[in-house]
Each structure stands twice: as C-alpha cells, then as structure tokens.
Amino acid sequence: MTVIVSFGLQKGGVGKTTTTGITAFLLAKTKRVLVVDLDGQGNLTRMLSGQNKNTFENTVYEAIKYRNTENCITVLSEKLHLIPANDDISQISTVLDINSDKRLHVLADILHPVRSYYDYILLDLPPALSEQTLIGLTASDYTVTMLQTEPFAYYALEDYLETCQVVQKKYNPNLKLAGILSVLLNSRSSLDQSILERVRTDYEDIVFESVIKRKSRLKELAITGITDKTKADRQALQEYNDFVQELVERVQEK
Numbered sequence: 426m427t428v429i430v431s432f433g434l435q436k437g438g439v440g441k442t443t444t445t446g447i448t449a450f451l452l453a454k455t456k457r458v459l460v461v462d463l464d465g466q467g468n469l470t471r472m473l474s475g476q477n478k479n480t481f482e483n484t485v486y487e488a489i490k491y492r493n494t495e496n497c498i499t500v501l502s503e504k505l506h507l508i509p510a511n512d513d514i515s516q517i518s519t520v521l522d523i524n525s526d527k528r529l530h531v532l533a534d535i536l537h538p539v540r541s542y543y544d545y546i547l548l549d550l551p552p553a554l555s556e557q558t559l560i561g562l563t564a565s566d567y568t569v570t571m572l573q574t575e576p577f578a579y580y581a582l583e584d585y586l587e588t589c590q591v592v593q594k595k596y597n598p599n600l601k602l603a604g605i606l607s608v609l610l611n612s613r614s615s616l617d618q619s620i621l622e623r624v625r626t627d628y629e630d631i632v633f634e635s636v637i638k639r640k641s642r643l644k645e646l647a648i649t650g651i652t653d654k655t656k657a658d659r660q661a662l663q664e665y666n667d668f669v670q671e672l673v674e675r676v677q678e679k
C-alpha cells in the first residue's frame with residue numbers, strides 16, 4: 426500500500442528538505458519512491474537531480490495546472506522519481522478553483538492516478554503555512570515535523586500542529602502525525618540538550634528516538650548530491666538510517 430508522507434514546518438532552514446531528500450534516497454534502495462517538491466526554492470529538486478530548478482519545464486505547477494502528473498515525473502533512478510518545483514509554483518492559486526471546497530484536494534487528486542505505482546510518496550513542504558503547505562497536508566497520510574533545538578522552535582511547532590489539526594478536521598480526516606524529528610544544532614550544548622528533554626517531556630513518544638546531529642558532511646550533501654559510497658558518507662547517514670527505520674515502523678503500524 427502506498428503511504429504519502431510530508432515533511433513540514435513553517436520555520437525556515439530546519440532540515441525539512443535535507444530530511445526529505447535523504448529519506449527518499451534511503452527508502453529507494455528497496456522501495457519505489459516518488460518525491461514531490463512543493464517549494465519554489467527548488468532545493469530538493471537540486472539536491473536530488475543535481476540540476477538547476479529552471480532547467481525543468483514540467484514541474485508540480487504544470488502537473489496541477491494541466492492535471493497531468495505523468496508528464497511531470499522525472500526519473501532519477503529505477504526506484505526514485507521526482508516531480509520538481511521552481512518559481513512557477515508561486516502562481517498556483519491562479520489555477521485553483523477558488524469557488525470549490527475541494528480546491529485544496531488538488532495534489533491528492535493529481536497523485537491519485539500514479540499513487541499505486543509507488544510504495545512511498547514524499548512531499549517537501551515550504552517554510553510557510555501557505556496554500557502549498559495546505560495542499561500538501563491535504564494529500565498526506567502522515568506528516569513529519571521538525572524541531573531544531575533552539576528557543577523559538579517551540580512556537581513554530583505548536584502552530585504547525587494546530588494547522589495539521591485544522592486540515593485534518595476540514596479537509597483530510599486521514600492525516601496523522603508520524604512524529605517530531607529533533608535536529609540538534611549542537612550536541613555538546615547543554616541548552617540544546619535541555620530543549621530536547623523538554624520536547625520529550627511535553628510530546629513523549631511522538632518524538633522520534635532518533636536525533637539528527639549537526640554534521641558538516643550532511644550539509645555538503647546538498648551540493649554533492651546524496652551518496653553513501655564512502656565510509657564517511659555512511660557514517661553521516663547513520664542517524665538518518667535509524668530515523669527511516671523508525672518512520673517505516675510508525676507508518677506501517679498506525
């Protein structure tokens with residue numbers, strides 16, 4: 426059965442795209458994965474394809490505008506496919522029917538014909554509680570949100586969870602929170618550790634056991650593309666391996 430998982434938080438630069446990209450890479454070793462970039466920055470498009478977002482003519486915007494998904498799928502490898510994004514996505518509201526209650530179901534609708542081909546469809550959401558985020562959440566079975574261990578992160582997390590509840594009530598009763606993934610800014614900082622402990626106390630087992638630490642090799646992957654050829658790469662990806670295992674267990678058992 427296909428599971429659609431989005432990665433979101435309206436706060437910028439918290440590791441959503443990195444997490445979506447690496448999760449897709451790791452899952453695609455054995456499963457069929459489609460990744461949908463819903464952010465006009467096109468960072469995920471670049472990270473996975475190695476190409477500038479402007480080289481793509483058939484993006485998620487075209488898929489929605491022409492209701493033609495297959496035309497907009499870029500095959501990256503046998504098991505890893507991508508629907509890219511570029512700045513065109515900012516015009517998305519012009520191609521939605523503003524009079525329809527079902528306007529936010531547009532992504533769910535266009536994914537429907539291709540959905541059963543994949544084991545996982547991963548959605549990278551932009552850093553805003555925008556229409557793209559609402560469309561993405563309306564299409565999701567699960568959402569993963571991020572917590573960076575810094576003082577303001579808490580407020581963003583609360584707002585995101587509230588938005589998920591609204592979407593679940595109004596548009597997508599199927600939406601579930603897969604969990605909160607902690608990204609440690611500095612594993613040696615006692616403030617970071619105490620924020621992590623507070624999140625664990627407040628949100629208990631919603632928080633994934635796996636914690637992603639700040640590593641310069643992970644940052645480089647955004648430029649080099651994701652690989653696990655060297656020992657250093659595999660070490661850098663180890664925490665993500667643990668996270669993906671946990672994620673798979675959660676979305677299968679719920």
Ligand SMILES: Nc1ncnc2c1ncn2[C@@H]1O[C@H](COP(=O)(O)OP(=O)(O)OP(=O)(O)O)[C@@H](O)[C@H]1O
Nearest residue numbers: 437438439440441442443552638639640643644647
């Ligand atoms: N664990 C990590 N260690 C080191 N650098 C990281 C880590 N995770 C992400 N980064 C870097 O932090 C920056 C922001 O990450 P990313 O783009 O994944 O966040 P984002 O939440 O998708 O951002 P935006 O909100 O702008 O879409 C990038 O330069 C990325 O390479």
Ligand SMILES: [Mg+2]
Nearest residue numbers: 441442464468
């Ligand atoms: Mg991003």
